[in-house]
Amino acid sequence: MHALSEALPTARRVAKRSSGRSSSPLSAGDGEGGDASEEDEDAVPFVQAARRHVLEVLRHEVFENPSRFVLSPVYHFVDMLGAVVVENSNLTTTLPAPRTLHERPAEGFSPQRRVLLVPLTDTYEHTTGWMLPTEIEGAQLAMSLYVDDTPVSLPPNWQLSPAKEAAAVKTAITVDITPLVLPIERDLFSLQVIFSGDVAEMEMWRGVIACVLVEEVGLAHLGERIVSTYHKRRAAAIRQSPSSSCGERGAVAITEASVKIQCPMTTLTMEIPVRGMYCEHLQCMELAAVLIQCARQNVWNCPLCSAAMKPEDIIVNYRLKDWIASHSQEVVAQVEYVVETEPGRPLKIVYKAARPEQHSTIEVIDDEEG
Numbered sequence: 001m002h003a004l005s006e007a008l009p010t011a012r013r014v015a016k017r018s019s020g021r022s023s024s025p026l027s028a029g030d031g032e033g034g035d036a037s038e039e040d041e042d043a044v045p046f047v048q049a050a051r052r053h054v055l056e057v058l059r060h061e062v063f064e065n066p067s068r069f070v071l072s073p074v075y076h077f078v079d080m081l082g083a084v085v086v087e088n089s090n091l092t093t094t095l096p097a098p099r100t101l102h103e104r105p106a107e108g109f110s111p112q113r114r115v116l117l118v119p120l121t122d123t124y125e126h127t128t129g130w131m132l133p134t135e136i137e138g139a140q141l142a143m144s145l146y147v148d149d150t151p152v153s154l155p156p157n158w159q160l161s162p163a164k165e166a167a168a169v170k171t172a173i174t175v176d177i178t179p180l181v182l183p184i185e186r187d188l189f190s191l192q193v194i195f196s197g198d199v200a201e202m203e204m205w206r207g208v209i210a211c212v213l214v215e216e217v218g219l220a221h222l223g224e225r226i227v228s229t230y231h232k233r234r235a236a237a238i239r240q241s242p243s244s245s246c247g248e249r250g251a252v253a254i255t256e257a258s259v260k261i262q263c264p265m266t267t268l269t270m271e272i273p274v275r276g277m278y279c280e281h282l283q284c285m286e287l288a289a290v291l292i293q294c295a296r297q298n299v300w301n302c303p304l305c306s307a308a309m310k311p312e313d314i315i316v317n318y319r320l321k322d323w324i325a326s327h328s329q330e331v332v333a334q335v336e337y338v339v340e341t342e343p344g345r346p347l348k349i350v351y352k353a354a355r356p357e358q359h360s361t362i363e364v365i366d367d368e369e370g
Contacts, residue, residue: 044192047091050083058083058210062124070118070126072171073222073311074295075214078102081115083210085122086193088203094188095211097181102213112216115181116174117145117152117191120208126172129157131195131205141197143205147180148189158299169300169308177211219291226287226314227272257282258337258350259317261324265289265303269332270324273317276302276309282340284317319347 050058062070063077071077079102082095098104098115119130131143131154145152152175160168181189191211195204263270263286273284279302294300294309302309324332339348 044090044092044194047084047093049093049095050085055080055083058124058208062120062126062210063212069169069300069310070172071116071174071212071214072295072298073300074217074219075114075116075174076217077212078113078215079213081211081213083208084191085208086205088195088206090192090194092190092192094190097184097187097189098213099185100187109182110215113182114176114178114214114216116176116212116214118172118174118210118212120172120210122207127170128207129173130154130175132157136202139197141195141202141204144194144196145175146190146192146194147177148184150180152177152180158297160299164301164306167301167306167308169310171298171300173298219288219295222311223272223287223291226274226311227316229312257340259283259320259340260337261320261332261335263289265293269329271321273320273324274314275317276305276307277313277315278302278307278309279305280307281305284320287314287316290314323347323349 059080062068063080081098081101082093084091084093084095098109098113102109118126119128120126121128133140133142135141143154145154154175155173157173158168158170191209193209259273259282261269261273263273264283265285266289268286270284270286272287274287274290275281275284281304283304285303290303290309291311293303300310301307320338323338334351336350336352339350341347
């Protein structure tokens with residue numbers, strides 16, 4: 001597999017890199033009376049966008065590769081619009097507008113259609129993100145994007161502690177440019193990358209910016225898909241869980257096989273209790289809370305133990321879900337915790353003591369409906 005920097009065209013040698021520029025790069029000269037050579041010096045180099053065969057490599061090796069986890073599950077990949085190599089210097093390029101590849105319906109594109117910019121390294125990796133603004137020796141260094149002369153804000157990268165960085169299952173930090181390019185009637189739109197500050201000898205950012213067309217998937221729809229997917233291995237996960245893992249991992253638990261029916265993330269009674277296939281704890285979390293946190297952070301790890309927790313790794317505790325749904329809120333509110341049992345045996349429901357002085361007495365009731 002060749003690096004994209006070897007396959008994609010490089011910048012035309014028409015001008016040197018501009019420094020200290022933070023405004024839109026479309027105006028090249030300092031004024032009408034400026035010297036032509038000065039205008040050439042300040043011009044932003046034009047870089048030819050990726051050719052068709054390179055886009056096919058990106059499509060198959062990155063975005064449609066089942067072994068890769070690049071885009072957040074809230075997006076379904078539809079098509080490659082273009083890509084361009086950034087080699088530590090300013091550039092401008094043109095990319096196809098969505099209408100050139102997909103005919104626009106009479107009623108317009110679906111509101112779920114989005115156009116995203118995705119940062120990749122020249123070896124296809126998506127876990128580096130965008131260049132963050134920084135200050136070195138008093139110089140403010142930053143990376144800016146412009147779409148058709150309109151500045152586009154770069155989002156922050158992943159917010160992870162060093163302890164969680166190595167095991168983090170990341171999805172790409174994308175930039176949504178839909179409002180700027182989906183409605184346009186032209187065949188092409190311009191993309192400029194500008195580095196501000198004195199960057200003549202400073203390593204700023206190298207990689208590939210891919211532009212993709214996606215379909216937005218609502219979290220509710222994603223949750224429904226997870227609930228409808230039956231995982232046969234969920235029973236094995238219960239049997240093989242180490243008895244002390246809950247306490248060691250910090251999950252909320254009372255006994256070595258107990259599960260609180262309140263989500264440890266929201267403190268509310270769960271409706272769809274889930275945990276990860278690779279989690280060693282039995283404690284569940286509310287599915288919606290997990291999806292919201294993972295999608296917002298672009299990190300798909302268990303919030304309790306940091307095990308990998310991509311959507312296909314999420315296991316629904318159907319027995320607990322059905323028990324909660326089949327009992328009134330008044331009954332559920334009296335539950336202290338639930339003791340997990342082997343498949344085929346009823347759940348054991350442990351209710352709260354009626355009076356404070358009776359907390360030392362725990363009554364265990366076999367729930368025959370489980």
